[in-house]
Amino acid sequence: MKFIKNKLAVTIIVLSVSFLFLIGFSVKRQNATFLESGVGGVFTSVQGVVYKSTNGVADWFSFVTHFSQIKHENESLKAENISMKNKVAEYDALNNKLTRVSAMAKLLAPGAAYDYKNCNVTGKGSSDAEDSFLIDKGSNDGIKIDFAVITEQGLVGKVISVGKTSSVVGTLNNANIEVGAMDEKSRDNSGIVAGYEDDNNNKLGLLSNLPQNADIKKGDRIITFGTLYPKDIPIGEVISVGKDPTTVSTTAIIKPYVDFTKLEEVSVVIPKNIDLNEIKY
Amino acid sequence: MKKVVILTILIFALEVLDNSMVPFFSVYGYYPSLLFLFVISYSIINDRWSALKVGLISGALQDLFFINGFGVNMLVNMLLCVLAGEIGRNLFKEKKLIPILTILGLTFLKGILVYIILYFIGIKVMLYSSVFVAIYSFVLAIFVYKPIYKLCQKPYMIKKWKF
Numbered sequence: 001m002k003f004i005k006n007k008l009a010v011t012i013i014v015l016s017v018s019f020l021f022l023i024g025f026s027v028k029r030q031n032a033t034f035l036e037s038g039v040g041g042v043f044t045s046v047q048g049v050v051y052k053s054t055n056g057v058a059d060w061f062s063f064v065t066h067f068s069q070i071k072h073e074n075e076s077l078k079a080e081n082i083s084m085k086n087k088v089a090e091y092d093a094l095n096n097k098l099t100r101v102s103a104m105a106k107l108l109a110p111g112a113a114y115d116y117k118n119c120n121v122t123g124k125g126s127s128d129a130e131d132s133f134l135i136d137k138g139s140n141d142g143i144k145i146d147f148a149v150i151t152e153q154g155l156v157g158k159v160i161s162v163g164k165t166s167s168v169v170g171t172l173n174n175a176n177i178e179v180g181a182m183d184e185k186s187r188d189n190s191g192i193v194a195g196y197e198d199d200n201n202n203k204l205g206l207l208s209n210l211p212q213n214a215d216i217k218k219g220d221r222i223i224t225f226g227t228l229y230p231k232d233i234p235i236g237e238v239i240s241v242g243k244d245p246t247t248v249s250t251t252a253i254i255k256p257y258v259d260f261t262k263l264e265e266v267s268v269v270i271p272k273n274i275d276l277n278e279i280k281y
Numbered sequence: 282m283k284k285v286v287i288l289t290i291l292i293f294a295l296e297v298l299d300n301s302m303v304p305f306f307s308v309y310g311y312y313p314s315l316l317f318l319f320v321i322s323y324s325i326i327n328d329r330w331s332a333l334k335v336g337l338i339s340g341a342l343q344d345l346f347f348i349n350g351f352g353v354n355m356l357v358n359m360l361l362c363v364l365a366g367e368i369g370r371n372l373f374k375e376k377k378l379i380p381i382l383t384i385l386g387l388t389f390l391k392g393i394l395v396y397i398i399l400y401f402i403g404i405k406v407m408l409y410s411s412v413f414v415a416i417y418s419f420v421l422a423i424f425v426y427k428p429i430y431k432l433c434q435k436p437y438m439i440k441k442w443k444f
Contacts, residue, residue, distance in 0.1 A: 008333070008363070023402065
């Protein structure tokens with residue numbers, strides 16, 4: 001009975017039991033009681049003010065405690081920044097290229113006989129691995145079969161198939177495409193450039209059908225002479241000259257100015273006075 | 282009367298700080314409860330009935346923002362504060378070594394008790410987090426026990442509770 005006279009012990013036991021009931025009761029409910037949410041609301045509003053004002057201090061504090069982490073983050077950001085800078089430089093270069101293409105397109109239009117449609121290269125052609133590619137413009141933009149395709153560096157090839165919104169362009173080293181060509185210096189205009197692949201699988205061009213005494217040397221510029229293609233478009237540079245005794249003619253290997261494997265945008269040359277049945281440049 | 286006002290303001294202010302400021306000073310995600318630290322120190326210094334009352338009030342406030350079971354902190358704080366008062370009866374309170382070791386032990390004990398109660402009502406919590414919380418509280422107690430002791434020795438704090 002001494003135990004019951006200890007008021008503190010009795011109080012604690014009574015309270016403990018009632019708290020256990022309270023816990024068991026309150027754990028099953030879904031919402032806080034009116035009293036709880038009221039008092040909680042007052043606390044939350046006061047805490048909001050303290051929380052906000054602490055934020056600034058805490059930012060500084062977390063900077064100190066997470067210094068190594070922030071340093072690491074800083075380094076990765078630096079690396080990212082460098083790669084971003086490179087990308088911006090690439091973008092600028094591309095932009096310049098576009099300006100040059102547009103400028104060249106204007107330059108190439110004597111008397112504005114041609115329109116130039118800028119197209120993006122969207123893919124490689126399906127049949128012959130690197131001899132054709134796809135562009136994102138088609139008959140809706142006025143493109144037809146046999147139109148010439150150029151870049152600011154020189155001749156690429158011609159359109160060999162047209163869809164409504166896309167076309168296939170055959171490049172110069174496609175076996176089916178031949179170009180009438182001449183030496184820019186000597187204006188010797190009887191040559192034909194066709195696709196050629198050397199022992200190392202380099203995509204080159206073969207200029208044939210030149211007369212045996214043709215005035216052609218290594219390093220000469222070869223340009224179109226304008227039968228099927230617009231006139232004076234650069235094709236490539238002579239890298240070697242040979243004599244063909246059987247046909248009594250001179251041949252030359254030329255290296256095209258355009259890298260056909262790295263095309264991104266091209267221009268289709270559209271003649272203005274267009275005859276639907278026959279294309280004449 | 283002044284004692285009641287000061288205690289009320291302190292307990293409410295510490296509760297607000299516990300929820301708003303202390304989490305910012307967490308170490309690896311663990312942070313102590315300033316309110317619990319204060320009431321345990323207060324309980325060690327003062328008698329068991331005062332300990333019972335501050336334990337109940339602080340527990341009620343902590344339960345406001347606790348998981349669904351209202352009363353868990355009230356029960357645990359009440360028991361631990363009375364225990365602290367019981368320990369405090371046999372101590373030289375002006376020496377701080379034993380009181381802060383008591384705080385370390387009781388903070389850890391609180392983690393265990395809360396874990397047990399929550400286990401029985403089907404809520405799983407991390408038990409080992411209470412170890413880190415206890416250590417953090419211990420470090421804080423080294424600095425705050427003496428100020429709390431001095432506060433409790435002020436003439437107006439020695440008077441009996443009047444409510």
